[in-house]
Amino acid sequence: MTAFAPDSIVLNRKLPLWYQVSQSLRASILGRSPEAPLRLPTEEQLAGHYGVSVLTMRQALKELEDEGLITRHRRRGTFIEPAVRRGAPVRLLGSVDAIVAQQSGMTARLLDQGTVPVPSELAEHFPDLTEVAMYHRLRSDEKTGEPTNHARNIVRPEIAARVDPADLERWPMTKVLRDVVGVRISRITDTVEARLADPDTARLLEVPLLSPILHYTGITYDEDGRALDVAQIHYRGDRFSFTVTLDAH
Incomplete structure (x- = not known):
């Protein structure tokens, strides 16, 4: 050991x-x-x-x-203490259904939505746009009501025009795009990195300032290789870990 x-x-x-x-x-x-x-x-x-x-x-x-x-x-x-709860895993298992299932057992509240200029750090993903749609949600555990993560989705305007905000309080954006809007998703690229909670994240997730968090970025592409949605999610570091399963075949 x-x-x-x-x-x-x-x-x-x-x-x-x-x-x-x-x-x-x-x-x-x-x-x-x-x-x-x-x-x-x-x-x-x-x-x-x-x-x-x-x-x-x-x-x-x-x-x-x-x-x-x-x-x-x-x-x-x-x-x-042996009874200390370990973090729930953030699992990326290689399918869209896995991304959807990750948010099961959570409730979501839409905090804000609107049209914003393309963020400079995301300009490479939306080279043909000057504005994008933005949705900001807070997710909480269904049983305890404890905040678990907050997410910002940056979406192409023509796709956002077909999104019902009420659906985003029931399902992840990935499910809404695929099963409600009818977008054909070709792939999702995921990045997870460790960060410290800034004042906004600390307030929303009810953790001390500079607490460790997991910052997830997921970029959803259509069949033409265009970025449709960029999800930026801040997970509480004391409730989540990160697991990747690779198929060796």
Whole structure:
């Protein structure tokens, strides 16, 4: 069994070091593999890993202890609580149906919609357009009501004209485009990267500022190779992990 290995971070000296360390360690605990041991490295080892003082490390650990993620025992060490919930996986299994199924068990609320200039970072995907349609939604767990992710969809105007906003509170954009609008989707390109929650995301997902999040970008193409929709989704890092299944055949 391999030792528990927390992620490394670049610390921002303008923010409390203990807070940044506690958030990084929190994400590592919630995203750990099932076979990872429950015992954490010593305070001195963790302090050396993050490049902070032992006093700062103790303050970070106390935050996690108060949250119920760990227990600390004199002479025995620090242990992850076995009942701590691991993140739900974000799975990309190679089909449109998998993308649709990812949002099952969630409710969606349309926060905003309208026509906006093509965002500069997405201009390469819409070279023939100056304006696009934008939809912003917040998704929550059906059972608990807890926010899980918020998504912005950037859609070609001629496609958006055929989208009923009410459908977006029931289904993912991918399902609406394919099964309601009738678009023939040829492929979806996905990118997932780690980020820190900005003020807007922290407010919507009800997490502390600079909490770890998963930022997903999905680009949906039609049969002519045109980008129809660019989805930008921010997932709570303490509720989701990222899994890719590759077929070896």
